[in-house]
Amino acid sequence: MTSKYQHLIDLNDYPVSWWNKLLCLGQDICRNPGRYHGACTDKILATLFYEPSTRTQMSFQTAMLRLGGTIIGFDNPATSSVSKGENLKDTTKIVSGYADVLVIRHPQEGTAKAAALSADCPVINAGDGGHLHPTQTLTDMLTLTEEKGRLDNLVIGLCGDLMNGRTVHSLCKALSSYKNNRFVLISSKELKLPSYVKDILSANGCSYKEVFSLEEAIPELDVLYMTRIQRERFASTEDYEAQKNIYVLDKAKMKLAKSDLIVLHPLPRVDEIAVEVDDDPRALYFKQAKYGVFIRMALILTMIENKTPFQLLSGTTHKNICCSNPKCITNTEKYLPKSFITSGDIIECEYCDERMLLR
Numbered sequence: 313m314t315s316k317y318q319h320l321i322d323l324n325d326y327p328v329s330w331w332n333k334l335l336c337l338g339q340d341i342c343r344n345p346g347r348y349h350g351a352c353t354d355k356i357l358a359t360l361f362y363e364p365s366t367r368t369q370m371s372f373q374t375a376m377l378r379l380g381g382t383i384i385g386f387d388n389p390a391t392s393s394v395s396k397g398e399n400l401k402d403t404t405k406i407v408s409g410y411a412d413v414l415v416i417r418h419p420q421e422g423t424a425k426a427a428a429l430s431a432d433c434p435v436i437n438a439g440d441g442g443h444l445h446p447t448q449t450l451t452d453m454l455t456l457t458e459e460k461g462r463l464d465n466l467v468i469g470l471c472g473d474l475m476n477g478r479t480v481h482s483l484c485k486a487l488s489s490y491k492n493n494r495f496v497l498i499s500s501k502e503l504k505l506p507s508y509v510k511d512i513l514s515a516n517g518c519s520y521k522e523v524f525s526l527e528e529a530i531p532e533l534d535v536l537y538m539t540r541i542q543r544e545r546f547a548s549t550e551d552y553e554a555q556k557n558i559y560v561l562d563k564a565k566m567k568l569a570k571s572d573l574i575v576l577h578p579l580p581r582v583d584e585i586a587v588e589v590d591d592d593p594r595a596l597y598f599k600q601a602k603y604g605v606f607i608r609m610a611l612i613l614t615m616i617e618n619k620t621p622f623q624l625l626s627g628t629t630h631k632n633i634c635c636s637n638p639k640c641i642t643n644t645e646k647y648l649p650k651s652f653i654t655s656g657d658i659i660e661c662e663y664c665d666e667r668m669l670l671r
């Protein structure tokens with residue numbers, strides 16, 4: 313199924329050359345923001361946020377306002393017709409008819425792709441459940457480019473909720489495409505990186521190791537990407553409580569790290585980075601959030617200008633097979649074509665990447 317608009321659902325839908333071009337534009341906007349004022353006059357950005365957000369939503373809004381455009385949208389579906397039972401298809405169809413670009417965040421996996429199927433403008437994925445968060449990854453990549461000077465030859469430690477952290481999944485997928493990156497996956501055994509992401513690391517020739525101790529891992533890292541335990545993705549409060557304070561980055565642990573380590577965090581922080589770390593020059597998470605505006609300006613410009621058709625679904629539709637991931641959008645928005653990519657006797661849901669055995 314092809315769309316006549318460009319969408320950003322997953323960074324891996326585009327080649328690395330596309331990411332690099334976007335990052336160059338982001339760098340130029342960062343250096344010369346004034347040059348881009350007015351670049352989107354008469355354009356409208358819509359934000360449909362079915363889940364809480366501070367940085368992603370506001371940085372998209374700031375980006376559009378800095379480009380001279382206008383913003384519409386909701387940040388609480390309870391105040392929109394969603395509360396009257398409107399489905400995703402209808403909300404998307406209507407709002408995309410009002411706007412020039414639509415940014416969507418939703419608790420269910422695969423929602424951005426599902427929305428793009430009925431959208432009359434480009435759709436940008438601002439987080440689909442615990443699946444992906446490509447624009448946070450673009451922010452992280454611009455931060456690394458500016459602050460570390462490179463996206464390759466890095467030892468990258470990711471710490472915390474690697475299972476549910478969508479920022480981690482998108483970042484691993486992206487950074488594994490650059491040469492000689494090595495990943496240190498620091499988590500409890502319950503919150504390990506999903507195997508489909510680990511398979512992508514291996515397929516891209518990246519080495520990785522899974523460890524439990526942050527203290528033991530920190531000395532060799534060039535980048536430490538801390539993450540919040542994603543409370544909203546847990547089945548029970550007890551399960552969350554058992555995980556919540558396992559990792560806390562503090563001054564004592566920072567003493568074990570390299571002098572040129574950089575500490576990133578997509579934010580919001582809960583307790584996983586002690587406030588005492590904020591004054592360490594290696595703590596770059598607040599600066600990282602500022603880079604988010606520049607890269608989103610670059611992204612809005614790119615999406616609005618590009619009119620190349622976009623392949624949304626390329627697999628086989630199976631009427632009688634449901635995705636086995638209960639958090640997949642296809643299990644609630646029943647009208648969606650259930651499309652899977654077949655590889656041997658495995659089929660993979662084209663919305664959420666869930667793998668199932670074909671019987």
Ligand code: NCD
Nearest residue numbers: 367368439479540578579580
């Ligand atoms: C992240 C998210 O929403 O996935 N936040 C963000 O967009 N910067 C991380 C999180 O919520 O933990």
